[in-house]
Amino acid sequence: MNLSGPVDFRPKLFSALRNYSTSRFKSDLIAGVVVGIVALPLAIAFGIASGVSPTVGLITAIIGGFLVSALGGCSVQIGGPTGAFIVIVYNIIATYGLEGLAIATLMAGLILVALGIFHLGTVIKFIPYPIVVGFTAGIALTIFSTQINDFFGLGLTDLPSEFLPKWGRYLGSFGNTDWVTLGVGLVSLLIIIVTPKISKKLPGALLAIIIVTIAVWFLNSMPGFHIETIGDRFGNLPTDIPQPRGFELSMATINNLLPSAFTIAILGAIESLLSSTVADGITGSRTNSNTELIGQGIANIVVPFFGGIPVTGAIARTMTNITNGGRTPVAGIVHAVVLLLIFLFLMPLINLVPMACLAAVLIMVSYNMSGWRTVRAMLHNPKGDITVLAVTFFLTVIFDLTIAIEMGLLLAVILFLRRVMENTQVRAYSGQLDVAEGSEATTHEVLDVADGVSVYEIDGPFFFGVATKFDELMRTSMQRKPLVRIIRMRRVPFIDATGVHNLEILIKSSQKEGIHVVLSGVNQSVREVLDHSGIIEMLGADHVCDHITRAVAMANGIVTRITAERTRPDHHHMHNHDHNNHR
Numbered sequence: 001m002n003l004s005g006p007v008d009f010r011p012k013l014f015s016a017l018r019n020y021s022t023s024r025f026k027s028d029l030i031a032g033v034v035v036g037i038v039a040l041p042l043a044i045a046f047g048i049a050s051g052v053s054p055t056v057g058l059i060t061a062i063i064g065g066f067l068v069s070a071l072g073g074c075s076v077q078i079g080g081p082t083g084a085f086i087v088i089v090y091n092i093i094a095t096y097g098l099e100g101l102a103i104a105t106l107m108a109g110l111i112l113v114a115l116g117i118f119h120l121g122t123v124i125k126f127i128p129y130p131i132v133v134g135f136t137a138g139i140a141l142t143i144f145s146t147q148i149n150d151f152f153g154l155g156l157t158d159l160p161s162e163f164l165p166k167w168g169r170y171l172g173s174f175g176n177t178d179w180v181t182l183g184v185g186l187v188s189l190l191i192i193i194v195t196p197k198i199s200k201k202l203p204g205a206l207l208a209i210i211i212v213t214i215a216v217w218f219l220n221s222m223p224g225f226h227i228e229t230i231g232d233r234f235g236n237l238p239t240d241i242p243q244p245r246g247f248e249l250s251m252a253t254i255n256n257l258l259p260s261a262f263t264i265a266i267l268g269a270i271e272s273l274l275s276s277t278v279a280d281g282i283t284g285s286r287t288n289s290n291t292e293l294i295g296q297g298i299a300n301i302v303v304p305f306f307g308g309i310p311v312t313g314a315i316a317r318t319m320t321n322i323t324n325g326g327r328t329p330v331a332g333i334v335h336a337v338v339l340l341l342i343f344l345f346l347m348p349l350i351n352l353v354p355m356a357c358l359a360a361v362l363i364m365v366s367y368n369m370s371g372w373r374t375v376r377a378m379l380h381n382p383k384g385d386i387t388v389l390a391v392t393f394f395l396t397v398i399f400d401l402t403i404a405i406e407m408g409l410l411l412a413v414i415l416f417l418r419r420v421m422e423n424t425q426v427r428a429y430s431g432q433l434d435v436a437e438g439s440e441a442t443t444h445e446v447l448d449v450a451d452g453v454s455v456y457e458i459d460g461p462f463f464f465g466v467a468t469k470f471d472e473l474m475r476t477s478m479q480r481k482p483l484v485r486i487i488r489m490r491r492v493p494f495i496d497a498t499g500v501h502n503l504e505i506l507i508k509s510s511q512k513e514g515i516h517v518v519l520s521g522v523n524q525s526v527r528e529v530l531d532h533s534g535i536i537e538m539l540g541a542d543h544v545c546d547h548i549t550r551a552v553a554m555a556n557g558i559v560t561r562i563t564a565e566r567t568r569p570d571h572h573h574m575h576n577h578d579h580n581n582h583r
Contacts, residue, residue, distance in 0.1 A: 007117050008290035012075045016328035024328065031326030032334020034203065035078055038320050039065070039335060040342055041205040042365070044230070044350060045358045046081040049146055050089040050309050052098070054230055054350060055237050055343075057081055060303055062339045064311030067299035069332025073121075073291030074276035076283060078317035078332050079299055083365050084267050085310045087142045088401045092260050094161050099247050100257060102304035107254070107261035109300030112268060112293050121289030124269045130381070130389040131408040132270060133374055138396025138404060140370035143362055145170075150359035153181025153228070163397050180219070181227055181356045188212045188360035200323065205361045212357045213349075230358070231351030238347075244305045263402040264300075264310045272296050272313030279318050283327065316368065384415045417465050424460025426473045433552065447549060450556040452483040452563075455548075459491040462526075464498035471502055483562055484555040485510060488548055490521030500533045507538055516558050519544045520551035 039061055047057020061080040068079025092101045115121065145166060149156050154173045160166050188208040195204030219225045230237070276287035292313075299311045321331050378389060388411050395404035433447045433455055449455060458470060487503075495503075507517050522530065522544055530536050536544055545551040 007294075008119060008121075008288065009116070009294050010073070010288055010291050011071045011295060011329075012073055012288070012291070013070050013329040013333075016075060016330065020328070020330075025330065027325035028328055028331040029334055031321050031324040032331040033338055034201075034324045035317055035321045035326065035331065035335040036338025036342070037206050038203045039078070039080055039314075039317050039339060041209050041358070041361050042314075042317070043080060043339065044353070045361045045365070046083065046086060047309070048230070048233075048355075048358060049083075049086045049143065049362055050081070051093045052089075052101075052307075052309060053234050053237065055347075056307055056309060058339060058343050059242065059306050060308035060311055062336050062343060063306055063308060064299045064303050065339065066333055066336035067302060068272075068295055068311060068313065069329040069336065070295075071291075071298050072272075072295030072313075072329065073288030073293075074272075074279060074313070075285045075287075075328055076279050076318055076321050076326055076331065077272065077276055077287075077292065077313040077329075078321050078335060079272070079296065079311050080314050080317065081309050082271060082312055082314045083143050083362075083369055084136070084139050084271055084312070085264065086146070087139055087396075088260060088263055088267070089309050090146070091161060091400055092257070096253075096257065098307070100253065101309065102247050102307070103249065103253055104257040104261045104264060105300050105304040105308070105310045107257065108264035108268065108310060109297045109302075109304075111261060111265035112297030112300060114297075115265070115269060116290045116293030116295075116297060119290055121269075121273065121291075121293050124266075124273050124289070124293075127270055127409070128385075128388065128412040130378065130385045131392050131405075131412055132274065133371060133378060134389040134392030134408060135396045135401060135404050137370050137372070137375055138393045139401070140366040141397050143369070144366040147359040147362045147366075150228075150355040151182065151185040151363065153178030153185075153356060180225065181354075184212055184216060184227055184354050185356035185360050187215075188354075188357040189363060192360060192364045203320075205364070208360065209353055209357055213353050216354045216357075217352055228355045229351060230353045230355065233355060234351075236348075237351060242307050245307070246305070259402050259406075263405055266405055267401065268296055268300065268310060268312035269293055271315070275313040275315040275318050278315060279322060282319075282322055285327075316365075384418075388412055388415065420461060420463075421465040421469070424458070424462075424466045424469070426466070426470050427457045427459070428473060429455040429457070433548070447552045448556075449552055450559040452559045453486060453552070453555040454482040454484075455486045455488060455552075457488040457491070461494050461496075462489070462492045462499035462503075463494070463496040467498045467502040471506075474506060481513065482515060483559050484516045484518060486518045486520055486548075486551050486555055488520045488551070489523075489526060490548070492523070492526055495526050495529050500529065500535065503530075503535060504533070504538070507535065516555070517543065518551050518555055520548045521546065 043057040043061035044054040045057070047054045047060070050057070065078060065080045068077060072079070089101060092104055115124070142163065145163060148154070148170050149159060152174065154170070154176055155178070156169060156173055159169060191208035191211060192204040195202050195207050216227050216229065220227060272292055273289055276289070276292055279285070280287050296312060303309070303311055321335070326332070375389070379386060388408060391411055392404050392408035395407055429449070433449050456473065458466070460466065462470070510517050517539060519539065527544070545554060
């Protein structure tokens with residue numbers, strides 16, 4: 001992980017265009033058109049579910065999709081609005097309005113660019129799997145619960161955005177179900193589920209929308225029937241690209257929206273890098289994760305100026321792209337162009353799409369997102385992982401994503417530290433010591449440790465979690481006061497400030513009692529830390545040995561010398577003099 005160093009920004013589009021061919025363009029064109037068609041219902045549905053208009057969903061998919069493909073580090077990534085953001089965008093709009101959303105998205109874009117510039121693309125991949133599964137499943141359940149109203153045609157307005165109150169309202173209103181609307185929703189759902197069984201290539205969501213919209217158009221022209229459509233809810237949709245516009249920034253708004261911006265950035269980073277990792281597994285290409293983050297960041301910086309919502313790499317659309325033959329970013333650019341043409345020329349037709357049909361599309365999205373098979377498989381994992389999964393899931397559903405991600409990461413860090421601590425051991429020896437114990441070596445050299453020398457071995461990183469463990473061992477084994485303490489550090493890969501501090505206290509208290517401290521097997525990087533912190537100077541460089549054999553020989557020498565002095569008649573005076581000299 002190199003925070004400095006040159007900016008790692010090499011968009012895949014440029015390398016793809018260097019040796020581009022007509023046959024390659026044909027397959028990219030077909031894939032791009034198919035993905036554009038698949039993305040259409042999703043962009044509209046995500047726009048509506050997020051609490052903005054369908055137009056905004058489309059604009060986001062057009063501009064965001066274009067920028068992610070043109071500037072990203074993955075050859076086949078398709079960018080656009082995704083289900084993961086629905087919940088958080090909805091909450092931001094409810095609290096801070098559209099302007100607040102624009103500012104949060106812009107800040108998230110800046111955070112993503114910074115993550116890419118500081119080469120943190122690889123680090124995001126270390127976010128523990130249970131957290132990702134937990135909040136994906138939580139988001140899926142939340143999306144599902146936002147669609148109940150339209151699917152059953154309950155006609156509820158001003159629904160609470162919180163999960164439990166919302167279901168409270170639903171349960172009280174199921175008596176008002178509009179059966180025709182429910183029928184439309186069920187038929188749409190059926191078409192989406194059955195289509196892939198007939199052919200994997202057919203876009204189920206789009207087929208459902210076309211068939212059901214035509215049927216509803218006929219029904220709505222008959223007296224006595226009225227099924228709510230996009231046009232009914234949003235009025236006639238504008239068909240011109242919105243003008244770029246600015247927004248007012250104040251320190252107060254930035255402070256309020258920073259947690260949400262952070263959540264959007266982390267979610268966007270995780271989702272796009274997960275998507276590109278899956279894509280790499282299938283196509284065998286290699287994503288440059290830092291470039292990918294910078295590309296995603298730029299898309300999120302530009303989109304809010306056109307009134308758009310957050311953008312990230314979308315797994316389902318990226319998979320559609322791969323299965324239809326897309327292999328370069330050109331396919332993603334074609335997908336954006338297809339959406340633009342639909343936006344310019346077919347917008348009036350989108351007004352006719354029934355809301356219940358979009359609800360069905362989103363219910364299917366949430367089912368695919370829930371990953372219930374993964375969740376079921378993970379229940380056989382260690383208890384710690386299940387806890388993290390459950391906590392992130394419930395926090396996502398009941399509170400919101402920002403809290404869930406923060407708490408999930410915190411839990412993951414705590415569990416990681418616990419695992420490291422369990423693996424780091426501190427042991428005490430005296431009497432005889434086998435040099436090769438605990439290593440691969442077969443020649444066993446047994447050292448005789450003089451009476452009055454105790455050896456302590458730290459096995460694992462010496463950091464704040466372990467420092468207290470070491471302290472306790474020191475205290476419990478202090479009944480007999482040794483003359484020399486050897487601290488064996490051959491297995492300490494690193495030491496942090498707390499470890500250094502504990503070592504310093506131990507050395508000072510030992511020297512006060514006239515006990516020598518010898519360090520053994522210190523590796524180069526640990527030695528540098530000890531040197532900078534002045535510990536080596538405090539001990540004397542000769543008391544830091546590179547091997548236990550030397551350390552024991554030295555300790556035995558010190559014991560012999562001190563014992564010899566004590567048996568001399570004037571030893572008391574000499575001993576004090578010698579100890580002061582050493583200090």
